[in-house]
Amino acid sequence: MGGTEGRGPRMVALCMLGVVLFNFPILALFNAPAMLFGVPLLYVYMFAAWAALIVLMALVAED
C-alpha cells in the first residue's frame, strides 16, 4: 500500500502499541489467577499479544 514511505511511522506505532500492551495497567488486567484453555490467563495473554505484534510487524515490513 504505502510502500517504504509509510513504513517508518507504522513501525513506530507498532512499537508504541507493544509498549502499551506489555506494561501497567494493561498487564494488571490479566494478572489474575484464572485459567484459559487450561493455561494461566497471564501466559495466554503474553504469548497471544506477542504473536499478534509479530504478525503486524511482518505485514508492515513485507508490505
Next chain:
Amino acid sequence: MLHGPVIVLSAFAYLGLLFAIAFYADKRADAGRSIIASPYVYSLSLAVYATAWTFYGSVGRAASDGVGFLPIYIGPTLMIALWWLVMRKILRISKQNRITSLADFIASRYGKSAALAGLVTVIAVIGILPYISLQLKAISTSYSILVQYPEVVMPDQPGAHTVGVGGDTAFWVALILAAFTIAFGTRHLDAAEHHQGMVAAIAFESLVKLLAFLAVGVFVTFGLFNGFGDLFGRAVQVPQLQAMMAPFGGVAGGYASWAWLTFLSMMAIMFLPRQFQVTVIENLDEKHLNKAIWLFPLYMLAINVFVLPIAFGGLLRFPDGTVDADTFVLTLPMAEKQELLALLVFIGGLSAATGMVIVETIALSTMVCNDLVMPVLLRLRGLRLNQQPDLTGLLLGIRRGAIVAILLLGYLYFRLAGEAYALVSIGLISFAAVAQFAPVVLGGIFWKGGTRRGALCGLIAGFGVWFYTLMLPAIARSGWLPIGVLEDGPMGIGLLKPLALFGLGGLDQITHAMIWSMIANVGAYVGLSLAAAPSAAEHRQASLFVDVFRQGGETGGGARFWRGTASVPDLQNLLARFLGAAAAEEALREYAAARGRRWPEQAIEADAELVHYVEMQLAGALGSASARVMVASVSKEEALTLEEVREVLDEASQVVAYSHRLEQKSSELEAATAELRAANERLQELDRMKDDFVSTVTHELRTPLTSIRAFTQILYENPDVDLEQRVKFLGIITRETERLTRLINQVLDLAKIESGRAEWHETRLDLREVVADTVTGMSQVFEERNIKVDMRIPERMAAVRADVDRIIQVMLNLLSNAAKFCEPGSGRIEIVMSEASGALRVDVRDNGPGIDPADQRVIFDKFRQGGDTLTAKPRGTGLGLHISRQIVEHFGGRMWVESHPGHGACFSFTLPT
C-alpha cells in the same frame, strides 16, 4: 553410557562440524558465491542473542518468578519495530564510513576520537566479562552434571573453591573456546571485517539450540505430562506455583522492574558488541532487515514457548529444592533416563554458549586491537611501526592475544564472583553495562549537538555508577570486599550504600542501578554537549552521521572535508603495510576502475578523493581513529577550521536547495506543457467541429432547395399542368421554403448561443403561465390533427428565473415534436408539472411510436433526428432539441428523454427555482 570421554568426544565432534561449516562458507565467499547472503541466514545469525542464559537461565528465572524471563525477549521485539528508523540509519552510516565495531562507531561520530574509542572498548570488555563468565559457568555446570549420569547431583555449591584452577572444567572450557575462536575468526585479515564463515556457523548453531530446546519442551509437556492443560492443572494444586501464575505484586515493585528489564533488553539488542557485530558489521545487504524484522522476533517467541512448562515440570518433578532450577532443562531428561535427549540438550547448551563466546570475543578483540592497542603502539615512536613494511601479522597477533585474555578474564570473574548469582542475574549486569552506550549512539545519530566531551563524560559517569551499584556488590558478596560496604555504606556513610544510593531503597538491584546510571549518563552527555560548541572535526562527523540519508555515493561525501597534499606511492605503501601488498594493489586498482581511470596513476599527487578512499580502506582494518592518524602521518593536511567546515556544509545544502528548485521548475514546466497540449487538442477538435457543422448545414440547406427547384422547374416547363396539380406543387414549395427559413433561423440562433452572443432577458416568471400560454397558442395545431391534450399542473409553484421567450421556444419545440409524431385522431399528449428538491419539472408525454434506445442518446446532438434519415423523409431540422437543451442548461437545468419503442416518448426538463 554417558561417560566423560563420550561427552567430550561429542562436544569436539560438534565443534569440528561447526568448523567445517565455517570453512565451507569461507571458501564459497572467496569464490564469490556467498551462502550467507540471505535474509534467513541473517535472521538466524541475529539469534546469537539467545545464549546459555536463554537455554538454561530462562527456566531458572521462570521457576522463581513466573513470567519474569519474558521482558528479555519482548524488549528486543519492541526495539526491532524501531529498526526501520534506527538500524537502517546505523547500517547506512557504518557502510559509508567503513565502521568495524561499536567503539569505532562511537569514536567516529564524535570526531574520530581515539580517547573515546579506548573508553568504549574498556567499558565493553569489563561490562561483558560477567556475560562471558555466565557461558563458561553454564558449559562447565552442564558437563559436571551430565557426567554423573544416571545420578542427578548438583556440582559444588557457591564459595567452595576446593578445586584448583587446573582441575576446574570452566578453565579448560575457556582455553578450548579461545583456541576455537582464534581458529575461527582470526585466520586472515579482512578489510571490511566480514567473517562469513563465522556467520554461517552461528546461523547453524541457532538452529541446533532451538531444536534442542523444543525437543526438551515437547518431551516435558507431552511425555512427562499430558499436554499443557495437565501440566498447569497439576501446578495450580501447589500453592507456591499458583502464586507464580499472577506474579505481579504492587505497582512499584513488579511493574517498574518489568518495565526497566524491557528497556534494558531494548538497549542490549542494539549495543551488545556481538549483536552490533552480526547486525551491522556482518550485514551484507540492507534489504535483509525487512525479513529479520519479523523472523528474529518469531525465533525468540518459539524458543520461549516451553520455558514455563519446563520450569513448572521441574518444580513438580523435584519438589524438595535440591536441584538448581537453572539446570532443569538438563536434569529433567536425565531423571527420566533419556540419555540421547540429555546429550542433545548438552550440545544445544554448548551451541548457545559457544555462539555467544565466539562472536562476542571476535567483536571485542577487534575493538581491543583497533581502538585500544594499535593507537597506543602507533604513537610510540620508539617502536618505529611507521617503517615496518607489513603489519598484518602484528594485527592478527594482537587480536589472538586479546581473545585469550578476554576469555581468561571471563574465567577470573567466574572464579571471583560468578558462583554467587543465578545465570540471569549475571547476564543482567552486562546488559546494564552496554545500555550505557545508548545515549551517545542514539543521540549521535539523531542530534547534531552531541560533542566529544559530552560523550566522554556521559560514558564515564554512567559506567562509574554501573560499577559502583552492580559490580561492587557482586565482588563484595563473593567475599573479596568486606560485606559491611553493602550493609552500612563505605566508611559507614549510609547515603552511599551501593544498593540504595542516596537513600533510594525498595527497588530491585537492576532497576536501582539503571535509574541512577541513566540520570548520570544522559545528564553529563547532554549537559556538557550544550556547554561548549563542537570542534570542526566533530561538526563534520556529526553532519555525516545525522544526515546520512541526504548524502549520495559510496563514500558519503567525506572527501569534501579534506584539504592538503599527499603522494600516491606513500599512500600505496601505507595500505600495503596494513592490508598486505597484494590487497593494497587490488584496492587501488578497484578504485581506479570504478572511476574510469588508468592504474597505476600517472599523477604523483593524490587528490582528496583518493586520500579519503585510502583512509576508509585503512579504517576497515584499523578503525577510524587509527586510520586518521596513519593517513595524517604520510600526508600534509591543512586543518580545516570550524568556519570552513560550516562553509562546506552550507555549500552542500545550497546544492541540495538548488537541485530542489530545479526539480520544482521542471515539474512546473511539465505541467504547463501538458496544459498547452490539452488546449491545442481542444482547438483542433473545435476546428473539426466547425468543418463538420458547415458541411452538415449546407447539406441540410440543399435538401429543401433541391425539392423547391424541382417543382418550380416542373411548373415552369409545363404551363399546362392542371390546377389541382399546380396547387399541390405550390403547397410543397411553400412548405419547403418555410422549412428553409426555419432552418436558417435556427442555425443563426444556435450560432449565437454557442458563441455566447445570444441575448438573454432574465426575469422572474411563473412557469405554469408560460406552459399554459404555449399550449393555448398551439391549440389550433392540436385541433387540426385531432390530438387530445391533458394538463396536470399543481395549484401553486415557485417562480423561476429565466427568459420567457426562450422557455416558450423550448415548450413549442417539445409540443410540436409531440404533435408531429402522434397519430392524427388517436393522439394524446400529457403535460405534467411538478416541484421537487429545489427545481421545477415539466414532462411532455406523447403516445407516438417512441424512440429507439440507440437514437435516445443522439437526438440531442446537432442535426441528429430519430429514425432512418436516409430513407424516410426528415420531419424536422435536427436542431430543435439541441437548441432546447442548450437553453435549459443555460438556466442551470437538465433535459432528457425516456422512451420505450411502441409506447410513446416522454421529454422532461427541469429548471432550478
